Amino acid sequence: MGNDFESILDDGMFSDVVMKSVDGTEYKVHKVVLASRSLVLKAHFAHHTTESVTNVIESPFEAHVLFEMLKFIYSDKASGVHDIPEKLLAAAEFYQLSRLKTLCEDALHKKLTIENVLETLELADLYSAKTLKQLSLEFIKYYQSEMLITKIKAWSNIKSIDLIKTIYEYIMVDEPNVKKVQCMESPHHTDIV
Incomplete structure (x- = not known):
């Protein structure tokens, strides 16, 4: 069935609305799909909006x-x-496509490296990708010795x-089997061992 719907997107038959990219490319699409x-796209048609009158949706994406x-929406x-x-x-966050968002989080998680994890964490934070954010924090914690500030420009x-505060707190959180002992330099500070 997914292939059938994807072919409807490809030929634009019976389309009743145009979705336009930020760079001007137009796609003939179907309101009901x-x-x-x-829910974001549904709101465009359910209320008296410019889109519901003109049947043109201006998208902020290339x-x-x-x-x-759109291929994801259709197939x-x-x-x-x-x-x-x-x-x-x-795009998944903007149009509230939770399954696409999950697939993106998974793809980004698989690409995590010491060099890109901070950028990925910022992206996860920006788009409320909670799973990706958690996985990125765990990655940072695991590789913290290799991610010294002097080594990573990011x-x-x-x-x-x-x-930054979230990263610090996540890294410094006490593990269940970790105990604090007094630091030798100062009796007022603790160190984790």
């Missing part, structure tokens, strides 16, 4: 991102998720003080 998959998202397949997971995550690119 869009509304059944996205043509290749919009097309991959429940996300073939481009491994090529552009960051961009599809933004630390200086983090814009959110709250995110």
Whole structure:
């Protein structure tokens, strides 16, 4: 059935609305399909909005991102998720496509490296990708010795003080079998061993 719906997208037959990318590419689509998959798109048609009057939806996404998202809406397949997971995550969040968002989080998790984990964490924070955020924090904690501030340039690119605080708190949280002992330098500080 997914292939049948994808072919409907490809030929645009019986379309009743146009979805336009930010760079001007137009896709002939179907209100009923869009509304059944996205509450955001459903709201465009359920209320007296510009989109419901003109039957044109202006999307903030580039043509290749919009097309991959539409393919997902029509077929429940996300073939481009491994090529552009960051961009599809933004689209999934924007249009409230939770399954696509999960697929993007999974693809980004599989790509985690010491070099990109901070950027991925920021992305997860920006788009409320809770699972990806948690997995990124666990990755940072596990590889913290290799991620010293002096070794990773990405630390200086983090814009959110709250995110830095979250990383610090996550790394410093007490493990169940870890005990604190007095530090030799100062009787007022503790160190984890």
